[in-house]
Amino acid sequence: MRIFFVLLLSLVFFSCEDSTTTPKDSFTLSGVVSYTGTSGSGGVVVSLYKEVVINDTLQQIMDEYPNIGVPLTPKLMFDKNEQDPVKVTETRSSGEWSFSDIKAGNYVVVLNKEHAFEFIHGVIVNEDLDIGSKTLKEAIVFENGTVIGEDLVIEANSNVYIQGVVKVSEFGSLTVKEGVNVAFSDSLYGEDGYDKGTLIVKNNLKMTGNKDNFIKLFGESTNETESWNAVKVEEGDADLSYILSLNSRGGVVLYKSESIITNSFFLNNKQGTSFVENALNSKCSNSVFIGNGIGFKGYMSEASVISDRSLFYGNGTGCDISGESSSFVSNSLFDSNNIGITTYQNFDGEVSNCEFRNNGFGAFLHGSDYAENTSKTTFSYCNFKNNSDWNINIEPRDYYINAMADINNCNIEGEKLIYIYGWIARPNKHDIDFKNNYFFGLKDSVEIEERIFDKEDVDAGAKNYTGKVKFMPIKPEYIYDAGIL
Structure with missing residues (x-):
């Protein structure tokens, strides 16, 4: 009877442990912006976009003719005006910003203030991520x-x-x-x-x-x-x-x-x-x-x-x-x-x-x-x-x-x-x-x-x-x- 009780407690313990380790399906993304303009680092618009995927036809062309044109990359193919952002926020006065509930994937972070832009590519989200401090030049x-x-x-x-x-x-x-x-x-x-x-x-x-x-x-x-x-x-x-x-x-x-x-x-x-x-x-x-x-x-x-x-x-x-x-x-x-x-x-x-x-x-x-x-x-x-x-x-x-x-x-x-x-x-x-x-x-x-x-x-x-x-x-x-x- 004592052995049965110990086994029962073990099952309850492991069952509870499994319920707390369910994989997350969304994450937080954060960072800090340092703006070089006199208006300070607050109020920088931070927009999150999906990274571009090169289609199969263009990839085949590059493989077939590597000596024509320029190598096409997601960075080159990205046009912020051709898609709606996933999320938009503004930096606090400290320059800090964050997004919540971000699905796993590849993203581009675009910083913008007073006609200045910074494009941050290669942001891969598969866990909570802080991309650190980025500079936006006036x-x-x-x-x-x-x-x-x-x-x-x-x-x-x-x-x-x-x-x-x-x-x-x-x-x-x-x-x-x-x-x-x-x-x-x-x-x-x-x-x-x-x-x-x-x-x-x-x-x-x-x-x-x-x-x-x-x-x-x-x-x-x-x-x-x-x-x-x-x-x-x-x-x-x-x-x-x-x-x-x-x-x-x-x-x-x-x-x-x-x-x-x-x-x-x-x-x-x-x-x-x-x-x-x-x-x-x-x-x-x-x-x-x-x-x-x-x-x-x-x-x-x-x-x-x-x-x-x-x-x-x-x-x-x-x-x-x-x-x-x-x-x-x-x-x-x-x-x-x-x-x-x-x-x-x-x-x-x-x-x-x-x-x-x-x-x-x-x-x-x-x-x-x-x-x-x-x-x-x-x-x-x-x-x-x-x-x-x-x-x-x-x-x-x-x-x-x-x-x-x-x-x-x-x-x-x-x-x-x-x-x-x-x-x-x-x-x-x-x-x-x-x-x-x-x-x-x-x-x-x-x-x-x-x-x-x-x-x-x-x-x-x-x-x-x-x-x-x-x-x-x-x-x-x-x-x-x-x-x-």
Whole structure:
């Protein structure tokens, strides 16, 4: 009987112990903020966001092509204006803050006061966590109408606020070092045709981040692409590397500027970056354009490298190019855009060793606005596949006529190989050189012809205004030199 009683007590004891060790499903998160401004460390807004997860498609692209663009990380993909915060609080006068009832997971803590921001990534909550003391640097505020007439350097990891239109004159220059957060005003200002936050540089601009510490350009408080306008360089030189541009109207605009953009990321902008009447040797390389209305837009007046080793994914249009310059697009991937690349004014450049896949249109060529323009776009050693509308579409729109192109030594796959159309108001009567390409699974000319729309397929009234696609001879085997090298 005594042994039974001891066993019973043991069972009761262990049962009670188990009931007190049930795993927690929520935790507390806390920290302290030290604000460098004169208003003290109280009243800092602390917002908690879920960390971004890189989707499988983008991860596969990075694994497949590690030498294009920049490595995509949750830190780069995070946009505070694209999601609602999980929790928001303010610091006490001591700078202390805390959240309760936080589910386990990966989070970003965003600190904000008086236009200054600090983004704290890699906050992994699986127990009660104190992230310690963090410093929030007071923002350097440039008010609307500010004109900078001297050489100005913004030191690393600073905060900058652009309120309205701010100009760096031809007598000054601007250097921005790594890790700087540049927040643009959402307020309306009217000046010289610009509104909302705009930074205009009349002379030299140098913005150089690094792979671990990008310079971040973003609208202060909204996810609307009208929230801020652009960083614009007018006739000066620009050297930009490791730039992150979020939710802008114009992103980075380079006007009559000999400029270099490398290793940068343009996310969710109405227009990512623009080269307008650029000087010789301008270059955009190793950059990523995701979710923009237009990723790269250029009117090229001189020979430049428009895109080299860049990724265009999920944009309305990846590249939108016009002008008669002999510029180059090379070794770039166009994936899942409405249009991979579109050209106007018979862009007299070369697109080589690019891959166009999973787009609506792989390439859409519009032609010129005057008949005397005989420039043509050349596609060579490219891969086209799984573009749902047409791999290549050549069709005048608006007042454009006579789109001309040579497409050679490419691998092309799909039910819709190439489309050309013209009519009396907008003729497109030039024949298209579509020779020496490899067509997946197609050896017979009749089969190939069935997947081409040209002069033979239009209504009788349009035959005299529509060219012929000349595709013979064809390559009998896959072209291994085509695609991204």
